[in-house]
Amino acid sequence: MxxxxxxxxxxxxxxxxxxxxxxxxxxxxxxxxxxxxxxxxxxxxxxxxxxxxxxxxxxxxxxxxxxxxxxxxxxxxxxxxxxxxxxxxxxxxxxxxxYPSPLLPQGPARWDVLPWLYWQAANLGPVFGNKVSYTRYIDVDEATKAHPMDRFGNEGARLVRVMARRLEVAPWLGGETFSVADIAAFPWVRAYKWAKIDITAEPRVVDWLERCRRRPGVQRGVAWGVPQEEAERFSADRRARYKAMGASIAANERLNERN
Ligand SMILES: N[C@@H](CCC(=O)N[C@@H](CS)C(=O)NCC(=O)O)C(=O)O
The missing domain is CATH 3.40.30.10 (Glutaredoxin)
Structure with a gap:
């Protein structure tokens, strides 16, 4: 709800x-x-x-x-x-x-989940976030962007391969059940086209993304604050607004003003 x-x-x-x-x-x-x-x-x-x-x-x-x-x-x-x-x-x-649940198992299985949760926080999120910023938001000339685009593009692709290796041995990032580790990774991986980090060479990652996407809880979650009809695909207008917001954040306009 x-x-x-x-x-x-x-x-x-x-x-x-x-x-x-x-x-x-x-x-x-x-x-x-x-x-x-x-x-x-x-x-x-x-x-x-x-x-x-x-x-x-x-x-x-x-x-x-x-x-x-x-x-x-x-x-x-x-x-x-x-x-x-x-x-x-x-x-x-x-x-x-x-609120204990299988989303964060207790006992030894917890240690299947937490490393992947931290992996997301320290790797997937920052790298996909930076790649999105350089791909969509940061307004500098191509030569200035070339190095960060290369670095975050290559690292993003490597992280997708890391996920694929994990999904070779377990159905979910945290092991046998869907967990906080999948919740952390899903919103970034689903934005792969926006970040221009190709996941399609890794069928296990594509399949994982689809399995996450089909879950009713996930579907309701991504609709918070977004019109239902745009939850899966933003309208052109909303994409333009996000681009403007991202550009303003990336330029640190507010940060410079206020701190
Ligand atoms: N590592 C933080 C990252 C949070 C973050 O960067 N949030 C963005 C939106 S996704 C934000 O608030 N940006 C505003 C800004 O940079 O001024 C987390 O996982 O909570």
Whole structure:
């Protein structure tokens, strides 16, 4: 189900047992919306989820109220039980530990999952994110871009091969069941065309992507903050808006203004 409350700004968290999600519809945001929808799917009883939509174009990430929640001034963030959590993969781990389910197994199987969760945070996310920025957002001449395009393109392709090797021996990144590791990787890999990192040479990765995509929790998660008909494919207008937003973020306009 979609969120119960929409607000435009973050606020300093009070002691609350609600799950307050600071979100915008981007790959790191989708990790959290998918996790919440997948927890519902496995029947975990969750408290009320309150969604605080953030406008990255308007610089909501730099507001003092939000900086108090996430000193790193990036979305997403979570407030729960008086505690602020930032970093999307830490939020996945927090939700997985707070609401136990197969999405983060207990016992030894946990160690099949966590390395892949951290792998996503340290490798796949930053590399795909940088490749998207240079491919779509950063407005400099081709010669200036050539080296980073080459570096992030090659590294992105290597990471896809790493995934393929993992999927040779296990159906999911975290092992036998769909887990937070798949949730973390999915929103970036599904954007492979936007990043221009080809995954089609790796049929196991293509198949994994399709298996993720078909899950009802995933389908509901990627629709948070996006019109239902655009959840799978953004309209030209929305793509243009994301490009403008990405360009403004990549140019660090707000950062230079405010810090
Ligand atoms: N490592 C962070 C990355 C978060 C991140 O970069 N979020 C982007 C949106 S996907 C953001 O808030 N960008 C705003 C900015 O750079 O000013 C995480 O996983 O939470």
């Amino acid at each position: 979609p969120p119960t409350e929409l607000t435009s700004r973050g606020r300093k968290g009070s002691m609350t047992m609600t799950l307050d999600v600071y979100y915008s519809a981007t790959p790191n945001g989708w990790k959290i919306s998918i996790m919440i929808e997948e927890l519902k799917e496995v029947g975990v009883g969750l408290p009320e989820v309150r969604l605080h939509m953030m406008s990255l174009e308007d610089g909501d990430q730099f507001a003092s109220e939000f900086t108090a929640i996430n000193p790193n001034q990036r979305m997403p963030a979570l407030m729960h039980d008086g505690r602020a959590i930032f970093e999307s993969c830490a939020i996945l781990q927090y939700l997985g530990e707070t």
